[in-house]
Amino acid sequence: MRILQFVFAAALTLVAFVGAQAHSYRVGEIQIGHPWTRATPPAAKVAGAFMSFTNEGGAADRLVGGSSPIAEKVEIHTMEMTGGVMKMRPLADGLEVAAGAKVELAPGGIHIMLIGLKQPIAEGDKVPLTLTFEKGGDIEVELAADKMGAGGKAQDHGSHGHGESKKTDHSTH
């Protein structure tokens, strides 16, 4: 019985591993790791998209834009402190990924923004997103939708104007 349990656990681990491995993409010299987003409230007009870019080539490339069938437009945003307040700002020249560098897009930091959502995102959805790199060209990825507020930090997306401010209460045990 113990051996069976072990085999079962090992098989599950393998499935999880293979699943995680499969969720990456490559465009030109850029490796795109685990693109994800979050479920949105019904009336939400924006959603953030997060992933990592690893440049395995010898020259810089640049994410210059994107599009998604569920959004009117897609922008690349950075977060900046302005007068003590964290605000997002579109990166007009796109996002450079230097040779050999890894850039992480995450809640509270650089992110891709889906603007003018045509439908809410539900947990478990696979949201198509096409990314355009200056050298590598276009690649379509699938954003895996995590639960609402997943991976959020205090400053995360609260200023995006969709009125939802879900705060995690760490004091309840």
Ligand SMILES: [Cu+2]
């Ligand atoms: Cu944003």
